[in-house]
Amino acid sequence: xxxxxxxxxxxxxxxxxxxxxxxxxxxxxxxxxxxxxxxxxxxxxxxxxxxxxxxxxxxxxxxxxxxxxxxxxxxxxxxxxxxxxxxxxxxxxxxxxxxxxxxxxxxxxxxxxxxxxxxxxxxxxxxxxxxxxxxxxxxxxxxxxxxxxxxxxxxxxxxxxxxxxxxxxxxxxxxxxxxxxxxxxxxxxxxxxxxxxxxxxxxxxxxxxxxxxxxxxxxxxxxxxxxxxxxxxxxxxxxxxxxxxxxxxxxxxxxxxxxxxxxxxxxxxxxxxxxxxxxxxxxxxxxxxxxxxxxxxxxxxxxxxxxxxxxxxxxxxxxxxxxxxxxxxxxxxxxxxxxxxxxxxxxxxxxxxxxxxxxxxxxxxxxxxxxxxxxxxxxxxxxxxxxxxxxxxxxxxxxxxxxxxxxxxxxxxxxxxxxxxxxxxxxxxxxxxxxxxxxxxxxxxxxxxxxxxxxxxxxxxxxxxxxxxxxxxxxxxxxxxxxxxxxxxxxxxxxxxxxxxxxxxxxxxxxxxxxxxxxxxxxxxxxxxxxxxxxxxxxxxxxxxxxxxxxxxxxxxxxxxxxxxxxxxxxxxxxxxxxxxxxxxxxxxxxxxxxxxxxxxxxxxxxxxxxxxxxxxxxxxxxxxxxxxxxxxxxxxxxxxxxxxxxxxxxxxxxxxxxxxxxxxxxxxxxxxxxxxxxxxxxxxxxxxxxxxxxxxxxxxxxxxxxxxxxxxxxxxxxxxxxxxxxxxxxxxxxxxxxxxxxxxxxxxx
Amino acid sequence: xxxxxxxxxxxxxxxxxxxxxxxxxxxxxxxxxxxxxxxxxxxxxxxxxxxxxxxxxxxxxxxxxxxxxxxxxxxxxxxxxxxxxxxxxxxxxxxxxxxxxxxxxxxxxxxxxxxxxxxxxxxxxxxxxxxxxxxxxxxxxxxxxxxxxxxxxxxxxxxxxxxxxxxxx
Numbered sequence: 013x014x015x016x017x018x019x020x021x022x023x024x025x026x027x028x029x030x031x032x033x034x035x036x037x038x039x040x041x042x043x044x045x046x047x048x049x050x051x052x053x054x055x056x057x058x059x060x061x062x063x064x065x066x067x068x069x070x071x072x073x074x075x076x077x078x079x080x081x082x083x084x085x086x087x088x089x090x091x092x093x094x095x096x097x098x099x100x101x102x103x104x105x106x107x108x109x110x111x112x113x114x115x116x117x118x119x120x121x122x123x124x125x126x127x128x129x130x131x132x133x134x135x136x137x138x139x140x141x142x143x144x145x146x147x148x149x150x151x152x153x154x155x156x157x158x159x160x161x162x163x164x165x166x167x168x169x170x171x172x173x174x175x176x177x178x179x180x181x182x183x184x185x186x187x188x189x190x191x192x193x194x195x196x197x198x199x200x201x202x203x204x205x206x207x208x209x210x211x212x213x214x215x216x217x218x219x220x221x222x223x224x225x226x227x228x229x230x231x232x233x234x235x236x237x238x239x240x241x242x243x244x245x246x247x248x249x250x251x252x253x254x255x256x257x258x259x260x261x262x263x264x265x266x267x268x269x270x271x272x273x274x275x276x277x278x279x280x281x282x283x284x285x286x287x288x289x290x291x292x293x294x295x296x297x298x299x300x301x302x303x304x305x306x307x308x309x310x311x312x313x314x315x316x317x318x319x320x321x322x323x324x325x326x327x328x329x330x331x332x333x334x335x336x337x338x339x340x341x342x343x344x345x346x347x348x349x350x351x352x353x354x355x356x357x358x359x360x361x362x363x364x365x366x367x368x369x370x371x372x373x374x375x376x377x378x379x380x381x382x383x384x385x386x387x388x389x390x391x392x393x394x395x396x397x398x399x400x401x402x403x404x405x406x407x408x409x410x411x412x413x414x415x416x417x418x419x420x421x422x423x424x425x426x427x428x429x430x431x432x433x434x435x436x437x438x439x440x441x442x443x444x445x446x447x448x449x450x451x452x453x454x455x456x457x458x459x460x461x462x463x464x465x466x467x468x469x470x471x472x473x474x475x476x477x478x479x480x481x482x483x484x485x486x487x488x489x490x491x492x493x494x495x496x497x498x499x500x501x502x503x504x505x506x507x508x509x510x511x512x513x514x515x516x517x518x519x520x521x522x523x524x525x526x527x528x529x530x531x532x533x534x535x536x537x538x539x540x541x542x543x544x545x546x547x548x549x550x551x552x553x554x555x556x557x558x559x560x561x562x563x564x565x566x567x568x569x570x571x572x573x574x575x576x577x578x579x580x581x582x583x584x585x586x587x588x589x590x591x592x593x594x595x596x597x598x599x600x601x602x603x604x605x606x607x608x609x610x611x612x613x614x615x616x617x618x619x620x621x622x623x624x625x626x627x628x629x630x631x632x633x634x635x636x637x638x639x640x641x642x643x644x645x646x647x648x649x650x651x652x653x654x655x656x657x658x659x660x661x662x663x664x665x666x667x668x669x670x671x672x673x674x675x676x677x678x679x680x681x682x683x684x685x686x687x688x689x690x691x692x693x694x695x696x697x698x699x700x701x702x703x704x705x706x707x708x709x710x711x712x713x714x715x716x717x718x719x720x721x722x723x724x725x726x727x728x729x730x731x732x733x734x735x736x737x738x739x740x741x742x743x744x745x746x747x748x749x750x751x752x753x754x755x756x757x758x759x760x761x762x
Numbered sequence: 763x764x765x766x767x768x769x770x771x772x773x774x775x776x777x778x779x780x781x782x783x784x785x786x787x788x789x790x791x792x793x794x795x796x797x798x799x800x801x802x803x804x805x806x807x808x809x810x811x812x813x814x815x816x817x818x819x820x821x822x823x824x825x826x827x828x829x830x831x832x833x834x835x836x837x838x839x840x841x842x843x844x845x846x847x848x849x850x851x852x853x854x855x856x857x858x859x860x861x862x863x864x865x866x867x868x869x870x871x872x873x874x875x876x877x878x879x880x881x882x883x884x885x886x887x888x889x890x891x892x893x894x895x896x897x898x899x900x901x902x903x904x905x906x907x908x909x910x911x912x913x914x915x916x917x918x919x920x921x922x923x924x925x926x927x928x929x930x931x
Contacts, residue, residue: 088872088909217868224873225864226857227798227838231874234797290792291784294804361908362802362810362874410802410810410874411909442803656868660914664871667910690807690906699903701912 129718610738614729
């Protein structure tokens with residue numbers, strides 16, 4: 013079975029070295045585990061393969077193992093393991109009989125971007141249906157072979173036998189072995205009822221971990237090909253305001269004359285260097301003297317939110333229920349506040365890396381893209397090649413958590429390779445990745461909510477301001493000198509999310525308004541894990557908490573009283589039970605010592621699933637330092653295919669959300685971003701990490717929904733509310749840094 | 763750039779082609795094709811490039827290759843053999859106990875910080891096989907993780923500690 017092991021395909025990259033030596037393109041190769049001719053020469057032609065053919069999804073081999081072709085990429089979240097569990101369940105194969113192959117635009121079905129926690133949610137049903145249909149076809153073949161009706165057959169580990177006559181059997185391999193099934197994928201085959209699941213719902217260990225701990229895994233940063241040059245981009249240290257670009261006024265090539273083999277690569281405003289040796293490329297990128305046109309279009313951190321509020325915005329009413337104005341006018345108590353939220357960086361732990369081999373007839377680009385087919389379209393546009401002449405292969409990088417610089421690095425490598433006529437590997441430096449990221453956008457919120465005399469929420473209103481997301485990459489914009497482009501409307505923009513802004517509470521009057529700020533003059537924006545949900549929950553749940561405190565009702569009980577949806581109630585109660593708080597928060601610690609302790613609750617999600625968190629924190633009132641001690645997080649993502657994977661995701665989300673709400677903020681002045689490394693952009697460190705108790709609320713009869721980002725907002729909110737519990741002060745801006753803590757405490761001492 | 767420089771990595775001598783000022787990381791990655799140490803910041807801020815030099819964790823991105831001549835460099839690839847040597851075992855286990863604990867605790871997500879975490883953790887356990895939680899937090903504080911794996915790395919180190927003290931390789 014080892015020859016089919018999921019990650020053996022990594023070795024194919026090295027056997028392919030010979031094929032791309034000298035810049036020649038691969039025209040076809042037999043994938044590991046798939047003998048030539050198993051399907052229509054997989055990899056030989058530009059994809060995507062026809063999604064309406066079963067062979068595009070599944071290949072069954074002579075030894076009764078199966079290769080499942082996935083279109084969702086492994087990002088370290090374990091989706092490969094989960095998707096193979098789904099396939100194995102329907103095919104009645106065990107995990108050792110299943111494998112997949114590297115994502116590749118010549119090979120992989122197009123399942124769309126691996127974003128929005130969609131692998132199991134949206135990719136899973138396709139894999140399940142394809143596997144069920146393949147199984148149905150195999151049973152039909154078996155029924156002919158064994159001379160019985162398909163209904164009297166049973167399958168175990170790829171062995172089909174007659175029910176009650178285990179000696180009369182035939183294997184999948186004997187039925188089809190390595191030949192195509194050659195059938196249409198109708199999606200109509202019966203699927204296994206949940207009650208008969210044996211593999212789905214179990215804690216299968218992640219397939220990628222053993223290689224990752226043994227230094228056998230191939231991250232993108234590890235890939236080398238023969239004949240390649242090392243490349244680096246050369247840009248101002250820290251991006252300027254969006255739309256201002258980065259225009260080189262003068263480039264002094266003599267400044268790198270002393271570095272053997274180093275040379276400048278330029279196309280439009282795009283500047284890079286290449287060298288035979290990596291260290292020479294690093295030194296050349298650092299030594300190259302470039303005079304950049306000065307720009308000063310940014311607001312700087314201090315004026316950011318004021319400028320957003322005064323911007324000419326494109327407004328959308330996201331939710332409008334009842335008559336909030338009237339309800340506010342007659343309510344017993346109204347709470348209202350304004351919240352300011354920062355830009356935050358993806359800052360993958362290993363900066364992005366890509367390798368491109370571009371010739372006149374085509375291009376092969378290896379990168380850590382979350383969407384190989386979209387990446388291919390964008391590369392074709394930058395390179396001026398037909399889409400079918402560009403081939404993209406995915407290699408896992410380090411955790412990206414959204415749209416970091418992977419496409420930028422891929423395009424940079426492609427542009428340089430096209431110019432120099434050799435394969436080029438581009439490794440972004442730390443300051444490239446930190447400084448030229450597509451940040452999670454800043455946010456400004458005005459939130460208002462009201463209760464009646466019984467503590468029932470009667471009105472809710474949320475106004476949010478933020479700009480949109482980029483549609484073209486830095487390298488594209490620089491090389492083609494194209495103007496600014498962004499998403500200000502439609503499904504791909506980032507409006508206020510109705511799910512995280514009060515939807516969990518049964519208020520009869522609710523209004524949510526999104527104010528889209530144009531991005532020019534701000535920073536580049538894109539999806540950062542759980543886009544804006546930390547900001548929504550940080551703002552919304554603090555106002556809810558204020559109502560509870562005003563009504564003198566415990567925040568847990570207050571929320572229970574105001575939630576009608578059993579799934580929101582389920583996660584709230586699960587988190588509270590894990591924290592041993594079933595009847596409410598403990599009494600706050602005395603507030604007369606330097607270190608005070610507090611508890612808080614938060615709810616939130618992304619667009620699907622249900623997240624709840626409880627936080628126990630300590631605040632040092634003298635230094636202003638907040639330490640998250642213990643976090644309890646509950647997530648209801650419907651049918652959870654592998655609870656161990658989701659528990660691991662909850663732990664990761666809660667630690668990352670702690671980092672984001674306590675520490676992370678992109679710093680910039682009027683000219684450019686200045687937080688360009690781990691010293692100037694703080695993240696949560698090992699010594700500061702909380703203990704995390706993850707709880708999966710398993711709902712086997714509900715459809716699977718996302719599980720990679722839906723408890724982050726709740727975590728941020730729980731920490732913010734715990735701060736009030738500990739100190740009696742509220743923080744209206746995050747990250748909750750010591751200076752902000754000390755300033756907030758000063759307001760209650762007077 | 764021919765020179766007489768050779769370095770000892772995972773018990774074997776390798777001639778070095780690079781100039782003496784080249785950071786060790788680039789030699790390990792490009793000349794020796796190792797996958798353990800990897801580029802993270804180039805500034806010794808994050809720990810993704812960590813290796814052991816004579817048993818001490820160093821940042822290979824900020825260590826000139828010439829400075830490790832005559833010393834023993836151990837990367838993640840050679841950690842099990844290094845452990846066997848430390849413990850006087852005749853046969854090296856397939857994995858260092860901390861690597862095994864990372865699997866048992868399902869600690870990594872993307873696995874990029876895993877190299878540095880295991881290198882630093884193994885250095886800690888070699889000097890202090892029974893570290894307290896506070897000692898682990900202090901020792902590991904120079905190693906960042908973006909995926910939020912700190913709690914499970916903590917647990918893995920504690921599990922490995924028990925395995926090592928209990929004598930299970």
